[in-house]
Amino acid sequence: xxxxxxxxQPSQVDPLNPKFxxxxxxxxxxxxxxxxxxxxxxxxxxxxxxxxxxxSWKDNQSVLKKIWERFLNSLPLFVVGTIITWTLSFPIGIxxxxxRGGLYDRSATFFSYLLISIPGFFFAYILIILVVxxxxxxxxxxxxxxxxxxSWPSMIMDRVWHLLxxxxxxxxxxxxxxxxxxxxxxxxxxxxDYVRTARAxxxxxxxxxxxxxxxxxxxxxxxxxxxxxxxxxxxxxxxxSIFSWPGMGxxxxxxxxxxxxPIILTVNFVSAxxxxxxxxxxxxxxxxxxxxxxx
Amino acid sequence: MKTDAKDLLQDTGLEEPLTPxxxxxQEFWRLIRRNRLAFVGLTIxxxxxxxxxxxxxxxxxxxxxxxxxxxxxxxxLQPPLSTPNIDTLRPxxxxxxxxxxxxTDDLGRDVFARMLQGAWVSLxxxxxxxxxxxxxxxxxxxxxxxxxxxxxxVDQLLAALALFLGGGLLSVGATSAGVMVCLIGTTYIFxxxxxxxxxxxxxxxxxxKVFFAEAVSIDTLIMRFVDVMxxxxxxxxxxxxxxxxxxxxxxxxxxxxxTSWMGTTRFVRAEFLSLREQDFVTAARALGVSDWRIIFxxxxxxxxAPVLVSATIGIAMAILTEAGLSFLGFGVxxxxxxxxNILSDGKRFIFDAPWLTFVPxxxxxxxxxxxxxxxxxxxxxxxxxxxxRY
Numbered sequence: 001x002x003x004x005x006x007x008x009q010p011s012q013v014d015p016l017n018p019k020f021x022x023x024x025x026x027x028x029x030x031x032x033x034x035x036x037x038x039x040x041x042x043x044x045x046x047x048x049x050x051x052x053x054x055x056s057w058k059d060n061q062s063v064l065k066k067i068w069e070r071f072l073n074s075l076p077l078f079v080v081g082t083i084i085t086w087t088l089s090f091p092i093g094i095x096x097x098x099x100r101g102g103l104y105d106r107s108a109t110f111f112s113y114l115l116i117s118i119p120g121f122f123f124a125y126i127l128i129i130l131v132v133x134x135x136x137x138x139x140x141x142x143x144x145x146x147x148x149x150x151s152w153p154s155m156i157m158d159r160v161w162h163l164l165x166x167x168x169x170x171x172x173x174x175x176x177x178x179x180x181x182x183x184x185x186x187x188x189x190x191x192x193d194y195v196r197t198a199r200a201x202x203x204x205x206x207x208x209x210x211x212x213x214x215x216x217x218x219x220x221x222x223x224x225x226x227x228x229x230x231x232x233x234x235x236x237x238x239x240x241s242i243f244s245w246p247g248m249g250x251x252x253x254x255x256x257x258x259x260x261x262p263i264i265l266t267v268n269f270v271s272a273x274x275x276x277x278x279x280x281x282x283x284x285x286x287x288x289x290x291x292x293x294x295x
Numbered sequence: 296m297k298t299d300a301k302d303l304l305q306d307t308g309l310e311e312p313l314t315p316x317x318x319x320x321q322e323f324w325r326l327i328r329r330n331r332l333a334f335v336g337l338t339i340x341x342x343x344x345x346x347x348x349x350x351x352x353x354x355x356x357x358x359x360x361x362x363x364x365x366x367x368x369x370x371x372l373q374p375p376l377s378t379p380n381i382d383t384l385r386p387x388x389x390x391x392x393x394x395x396x397x398x399t400d401d402l403g404r405d406v407f408a409r410m411l412q413g414a415w416v417s418l419x420x421x422x423x424x425x426x427x428x429x430x431x432x433x434x435x436x437x438x439x440x441x442x443x444x445x446x447x448x449v450d451q452l453l454a455a456l457a458l459f460l461g462g463g464l465l466s467v468g469a470t471s472a473g474v475m476v477c478l479i480g481t482t483y484i485f486x487x488x489x490x491x492x493x494x495x496x497x498x499x500x501x502x503x504k505v506f507f508a509e510a511v512s513i514d515t516l517i518m519r520f521v522d523v524m525x526x527x528x529x530x531x532x533x534x535x536x537x538x539x540x541x542x543x544x545x546x547x548x549x550x551x552x553x554t555s556w557m558g559t560t561r562f563v564r565a566e567f568l569s570l571r572e573q574d575f576v577t578a579a580r581a582l583g584v585s586d587w588r589i590i591f592x593x594x595x596x597x598x599x600a601p602v603l604v605s606a607t608i609g610i611a612m613a614i615l616t617e618a619g620l621s622f623l624g625f626g627v628x629x630x631x632x633x634x635x636n637i638l639s640d641g642k643r644f645i646f647d648a649p650w651l652t653f654v655p656x657x658x659x660x661x662x663x664x665x666x667x668x669x670x671x672x673x674x675x676x677x678x679x680x681x682x683x684r685y
Contacts, residue, residue, distance in 0.1 A: 110332065111669070117664035121614055121622045122638060125645055146461035237534060240617055253623065257535060268532070274527075 065268060067248065074236060074247035079288060080163055080171035089175045093182025098209060099186065108179065115176035124169050124242045131165060166243045170236060178224070185217040192216070222289050223282040320633060326676045333672020339665035347418040350411030395450070397654045400640060406654060409632035413655070416633040417662065418549050420617040427552025429606050433558025435588055439560070440567025443514030454483045520629040521557045533616065536626045544627045547620060551613050558605055566598035600677040607670030611663045618659050634659050 096105040189195065190213050198212045199205075236249035244250075248267065255263035314497035329332055457480030536550050570576060571594070579589050620626040621635025629636065634655040641651025 113332075113664055113667050116659075117611065117615075117660055117667050119618050119622075119638075119656065119659050119663070121619065122652070125642060125652050125656070129645065129649070134680065237530060238623065241623065253534070 005288070064266070066251070066263070067270065070246060070248045070251045073245065074240075074249070075162055077167050077170065077236065077240075077245065077247060080167035081174070084167060085174035085178060086173040088171070089178035090182055092175070093179040093216065094186055094209070096179070097186030097190065099181045105183075108183075112176035112180050112217050115172045118172070120169060120173070120238050121171065121242060124165075124239060127165055127169065148270075160245075166239050166245055174228075180216070182221075185220060187215045188212060189217040219290050222285045225282060225285065228278070313442070323676060327672060330672045330675060332668045333675070334481070334647070335387070336665040336668030336670075336672060339661060340669055343414065343662050344418065344664065346411070347414040347656040350413075354408055354412040354415075397650060400651055401644060402649075406651065409637055410634070410654065410658060412632045413634040413637060414658075416544065416627055416631065417614050417617065420544065421614045421666075423548040424551035424555070424613040424617075425548060425606050425609045428556040428609060429559055429602060431553070432556040433563050433595065433602065435521075435556070436560035436563025437567055437595070439514050439517040440564040441571060441590055441594070443512060443568075446512050448541070451608055454480050455482075457483070514564075517560075521560055524554070524557050530616065530619070533620065534625060537620055544631070547617060547626065547656075548665065551616055552553070555609060555613070559602055562601045562605060563598055566601065567594060570594050570597055604670050604674040604677065607641070607673055611666035611670070613662055614659065614666070 010272045092108055096108040121255045192217075195213050196207060203212070236245075236247055237253050238249075239245070239275050240247045240250040241253050252264065255267070327337060397410060400406055400409070457476050461475050533550055533554055536554075537547060576589060576593060579593050584593075617626060617633070618638070620634035622632045622639045624636075624639065626635050627633050637655040638652055638659075639656070641648065645652055
């Protein structure tokens with residue numbers, strides 16, 4: 001529960017560096033300080049980053065602006081995915097904990113393993129085939145190309161359709177893992193003394209589950225909530241490139257293909273910062289929610 | 296611990312009390328057969344193992360029985376179970392089974408042969424990557440758990456830093472500076488070990504005391520390093536590194552392995568911290584058993600259970616990661632077939648030739664699922680506390 005700040009900020013992007021020089025030797029060595037030794041480049045990079053001057057090597061746009069644009073695109077995907085994950089996995093997990101060992105529990109367990117094990121890209125194609133052949137809606141990209149002057153509602157529906165599939169996909173693994181976790185938490189809490197006391201008092205079963213057990217089982221999920229932040233980048237690379245969604249993961253993927261180091265480094269840096277921020281938020285939340293924890 | 300629990304179980308009369316004690320393996324076998332999903336997982340895993348092994352033998356060599364690289368352009372995109380058009384093929388091009396079991400791809404290559412070849416890739420990537428991560432994890436976790444309470448002095452830190460910096464400078468290309476810094480580091484370490492032996496009584500001068508102050512414990516150092524490693528979004532990091540390194544199967548294994556050892560390290564450290572306080576370790580130490588022997592003979596066998604579980608699930612994750620990398624085009628380079636790049640090639644023909652997507656997809660799904668189920672079953676079996684619940 002310690003907040004892991006500062007250590008190793010610089011080392012976080014180190015593995016990328018050794019390739020700095022040989023790749024781009026001929027082109028613009030001068031203007032990107034590539035003729036300087038590695039550590040100088042490194043200092044330059046951070047100086048540029050903090051003064052907001054980092055530019056992409058590919059098209060000379062400001063990296064921060066680019067990332068911000070892409071971030072805004074990724075955000076709805078992430079938010080919808082998270083909402084789907086959290087609204088679905090709790091009922092599933094709770095119900096399978098209550099009927100432990102029953103048919104529902106066992107099938108839910110099996111399905112969650114199925115969802116964990118299915119490769120995201122494969123599942124994406126299954127869904128694409130299904131949706132495209134059944135409902136005849138376009139799914140690739142953020143909006144239908146050349147829609148232009150369509151009426152308001154159809155525009156919104158278009159957006160929703162495009163948003164739905166990628167975010168469902170992003171949510172699948174999350175649902176599976178989270179519902180398993182909810183289940184085990186509920187099981188643990190249900191065997192506590194205070195739950196038995198509540199039962200002994202004659203509290204109706206519903207109330208035991210939802211008022212006495214669930215409230216205490218919720219505690220660890222506060223930490224989970226902080227930890228989903230980094231999923232904003234890492235989790236979405238494959239999905240965004242399948243659906244041609246112009247988000248952060250896809251930008252990173254393209255940057256890697258183009259050997260666009262400032263972008264790669266900055267995305268890595270941003271994601272490390274996100275992890276730190278997530279951990280910090282979850283620690284603080286935990287402290288607020290659980291009076292037993294004092295930092 | 297484990298045998299205690301078993302004895303208890305037998306004492307309370309849940310089992311027939313007079314049965315001869317069963318060996319670990321028999322017990323394991325009995326328990327895994329009771330857990331149906333885990334048993335299915337194990338069966339599929341064994342099947343997959345032999346398929347991959349057979350696949351390696353059948354598809355490699357100069358004249359393989361199933362040639363995954365045989366191009367038959369006139370036979371392209373044949374659906375599964377279709378028979379080849381014998382008239383248009385030269386005799387050596389006719390598939391060995393007399394039909395295309397899984398169809399052919401856009402170059403007319405036999406998907407069945409390619410799947411066989413890819414199975415071996417998945418298997419080795421899974422095992423080697425997890426092997427690396429488990430080895431690193433046990434080593435670092437053991438170090439942190441067993442020697443963690445020792446403190447590092449500032450001067451030792453400085454020397455290590457000098458060595459590290461020197462190595463870094465050398466790898467960058469600043470040879471003279473690198474050699475200098477390295478030399479300083481080594482001479483310091485050399486002299487400090489000599490010095491300690493030679494004149495232990497002599498107290499250092501006052502200003503030197505800053506350097507001999509005890510700074511941080513090894514445990515803190517290592518665990519902070521683990522935290523730093525955990526900060527990386529792992530898939531993206533793997534993607535970055537793989538894209539920058541020359542593409543080969545071994546690079547992928549190493550990279551996946553080196554980015555996934557943190558979990559094991561934490562498990563091993565936690566286990567070691569509790570084990571080293573136990574009586575049998577104290578007894579071993581009282582007998583004068585050396586540290587390394589205690590670690591390898593007494594502690595690791597007791598700490599291995601959670602590592603095994605996480606390794607099994609780690610294999611599943613590694614296979615998935617490799618497939619994802621291949622899918623994005625960063626995986627094993629093209630002439631070699633992997634399940635990920637069969638799928639990736641097939642995605643262009645998703646409506647015309649769906650089997651190119653479904654065959655490798657379901658193969659990955661089934662194998663990964665079997666590993667996950669088996670790992671979960673293993674967790675129930677190896678943990679006597681969980682066992683009572685069922």
